[in-house]
Amino acid sequence: MVAILGLTDAGLEPFETIYHHLTDPPALAAVAQEESMAENAAQKEKHEKRISEIKDAKLIFNQAFKNVQDIHGRDNMRFPKEIIWLMGAPGSGKGTHTPAILRARGITNPPISMSSLLSTPECKDLINKGLMISDGKVVENLLHALLDCEPEVGILVDGFPRSEVQVECLKLLHERMHELRREYKQTPFKDYFPRPTFRICVLYVDEEISVNRQVMRGRLIKEHNAQVQQSGKGEIKEERVTDFDELLIRARYQIFKDHYSCLLKLSKIFPFHLINAVGNIDSVMRIILKEFEYQSSLELEHDTYEAISHIPLATKIGIHARQDLIRRLEHYCEAEPEIFSKAVGFIDQEVSPMVARHAISGQALVRSDNPILSDPKIVEVVMSILSERGYAVTMDERIHETPKRVDPKTWEIILERTHVYALNVRFPQHHIQPLEQKF
Template sequence: MGAPGSGKGTHTPSILRARGITNPPISVSQLLQTPECKELINQGQMISDRYVIELILHAMLDCDPTVGVLVDGFPRTDIQVEALKLLHDRMTELRREYWDTDRRDQYPRPVFRICVLYVDEEISVQRQLSRGRMIREHNVEVKKTGQGVLWDERVTDNDESLIRERYSIFKAHYGSLLKLSKMFPFHLINATGSIKEVLQIILKEFEYQSSLELDSDTFDSISHIPVATKIGIHARQDLISRLEHYQDIEPDMLHKAIKFIDDNVIPQVHRHSISGHANVRTEEPLMGEENFAAIVMDVLSERGYHVSFDRRLHHVPIRIDLKTGKIELETHHIYLLTVEYPKHYIRALEQKFN
């Protein structure tokens, strides 16, 4: 991806060679060469996300999945970014699902790499105007001599106002592109130099990132372990389901857990409200019951507290046999709840003393 006039088309053949990609590149601008789309594009307008995504998915299905494919000009919007992430997640799930079956090879591991070429607006405008002049001069020569092939002329290469409109659209969606840096190997390339200089930067970036990628066997071996960022995706819904289950099936236990929180946890939370951290130690026998402790933690979690739970044994001497020296111990079960919550900053006091 990149700004208009940043050289995406120019560098595509070199990237294909460097990555060993033999599938023809999928160019969004080429996919949109229908009369209806051309009219909108020539006006500097965007095509709907749904239509763009549908075209790209159909184009990808026609590719050899074993060698990869370069997609030029996608994604450009927040919706397209989310669609790309969903595609990667689904491909990963299918790979994991069929890993131990004879259909494993039909579901290759998805490896998405993002490269964004960036130039500022004035360079973008000048490059596109220059490209338009070059294409017009070429076509004039072809028509005059009857030799050669006419090149397609873009309306947007001849009208500065449309060129600036295209750049403003790119800039408006630039934040969407940067979101990809948190999801995939990401390269932001300064494309203001010469073609040779920019190509060297691209290839160097790709070579470095390749050394950081796991091979497929290693990836498959650890892929069943949930990614940390996904652990909480369904946790909220599961929590609500459990609380509703407690209310329907174990209402007495739920009410006892709530009373325990009211009597033992909340007073400590209020006492330590500035620190945002409270430790609650108790010998309440009910906390020894797995289900009761789980209900207490779920209720606190639903109210926005981060809770961890620990059990400890405490041995207290109660009797000594003076003849044998044997010490009789009484075992106490100590339960520890660690409760975390947002700190309270007393800004008025800070301002007063500063």
């Protein structure tokens, strides 16, 4: 790889220079260090971009959802229980396999085509003005379409998601549907908010097969339309420009390849396999149904899910933790000052000295048999104060039993029980540079 990168029109001299530097130990170390720094910078940039995309996606989805909810009302945000998200390479047979998928899943709602949703007068006006159709507009149109169908029988969506922001929005939609279910679970509307089921179907063919299929489709449509014009019987089919121009066909396939990273991201949220769509309709359909069975096997059964769904998700548990923490501290300081004062005194006398002693390590284990810790209110205040000051705290209570005497009549060993409380206090670790590295 080095030789290839080193070759230029000027000849082999650049390669020889690169080879010399890469075989020289000091130069090799310098190059390795530069490569490591560049790799770290690239990873940091990628991570920051990812965080930015997630924030943007949340803003986009929340605004789109609010716009739709303002029109329909919260009680009417009733989405289909099962949604099949169909994607694939150009010429992979999405249109061909859609009717069979609908029959197999018992879906009677007409499929939602994203290309049709984006051909509305409003979207066409944006395109005519040379403006991009935003992800927010795409998501908003999709939400309207999902609410306009019969929710009991499911729906198939063709062509979504197509960008990383849209992938995040799909994840947020799934979470919002779960949120609605929890919200309405104890109300008369609970049956209108079922547990969502998302199925991902991605059809794949390689570039040459894609090109051949589209060219063949264009030829057959042209022959069909010619026969209709001659006989006057039948309907004229749409002739797509992309079915006749090979450059445009390959450009469409390149767009699919460019979006491949979105599919990888999607597979980490909703696991799925690419479906080889080269075979005939029946064989491909068998693979699709097998894929749906695989995705179904990754989900909990209905009764199991219902039994545990009341337990909050780990990702949600800390959303309002800061507000709750402040509320607790304000309450104890104003309404129960004696408890608050005892908690502060315990921290000053037993926790802070131990933390100071372990300042470099970033962790201190504080053991205490102080009886005030038997009061759960004091424990709550202690942990809240330390959390507010930036420490991560966990607490454990254990009972130590110490033999004290033997009953001379029964020979029973009399034990003395002592409650011992252990606080594990964690905080940022400080790295001290060794003396020899300073010179």
